[in-house]
Amino acid sequence: MQYRFCFLFCLLALILGETQMYSVFARAPATAKIVFASTRDGNSEIYIMNPDGSKPVNLTRHPSRDLAPAWSPTGEHIAFNSDRDGTRDVYIMDANGKNVRKMFRRLAYREFPVWSPDGKKLVYTNAADWGIYVGTINSQQEERITSANFLGGWPVWAPDSSEVAFISTEGPWAYSLKVVNLETRKEKILMPKEEIGKFFDPDWSPDGTRIAFYWSEKGIYVIDKNGRSLKRLISSASRPSWSPLGD
Template identity: 30%
Template structure:
């Protein structure tokens, strides 16, 4: 386990920024700037903005395939909320769930890109399903009368974490993709949610209400030991792992407004990267670890920004308002 984390807030983070280089990579995000939710693609420096979907329906929750060639997303263009997959340029959108009358949500790719996990109520309650990337062979993973949702695939592909209220409160469970080996990770009567696996698959971070505020906890998956890592009195939002697994970025409210923080898991030091009077939240680390994308109200409305991992070089990249916090970096090609 990591060393115990003590609360310490640093307003500036002394690490190398981009230097002479501009941020690299691409991001997808959702915006209703044309009147309904559509999916957009943009370069990390703000150039090359492209609208990928063009439908009068709501297109949302985009998720990159691991090789960055396909995007799964949620849409109601067929009258029901279904999961579609399209190419990275927006072409060939295909309904892969094809279940009239059902509600499908939260698509998540397997690490090899061959399957998708998602939520579906096709069996009259919310369950976690898996299907092939083309929609074939749908399989009910959870098979329980309770509400099961928000699936997250481990980077190794051997585990799926999800949130369930089968214990009369929301808990985090982990199981194999075939539903076997079910384990309650959070084990508490408080609200628990937003699980995220570490890149090496040894740890799982999640949010919990057990400390009186919304705190961040870490679970050592080998021994199921839990550790309180946020160690602050504030409302802490969902965490995102750095690519090397040594840090977490998340939003919290040390001065009333939301700020983007970075937590060093080895030292326990927390750094405020944004330190701005606006609300800043939903940080996502770039695949190369050099940049962090986040949503901010600075400048009016909700817009997508990118900054260096030390908080420098903040730049708006969305070219307008974004809807919710549904942005994601394009994975680097293997």
């Protein structure tokens, strides 16, 4: 009898020219939209389009490089990266592209923002020290949540906002899949077990019990949040994403 695992949308080389696809459906606006970054007009801009690919709209229209968009949980706002003020940092705009503002007054090299499930915070990488940080929306508060002994990337919130999964690197092949508890700041290494490898793109299951991730040159794996029950789901695939129901 086969185990019922999550339905993983394995985004296999999903490329539209030089287009980058990001988080998809939102509860607002009422019509579902896909947000993405593209250089289709010669510069990296943030667009939205209908789920069937029709009616793409350039939201940013700025000579700077805008990329890495992420819907807020309500779909009312989009966080993204831009170097429009000289340093790549996190910006927020309304879903229609208006009211663009910096998240922080002090510029820093913050990258790849991800919204917390309640929409009150963002987690991101600060390239100044390659730490994982959490910043509060409409506040100038930010805090490093990972230790200073390694470089961090690919952070993603647990569904209950109590933990963040991320990838740490301490050398060319010293990659680790870790989880940090936001209350205690304790870090747990889920991977590697015995075999080294390069790990990317962690994604929590909707119930917060498992994490899917990409193991370079091996495929998509899933592991329990406590580090047990490692299983490969498919080879020759990357960028896993759970279905909303996790089934």
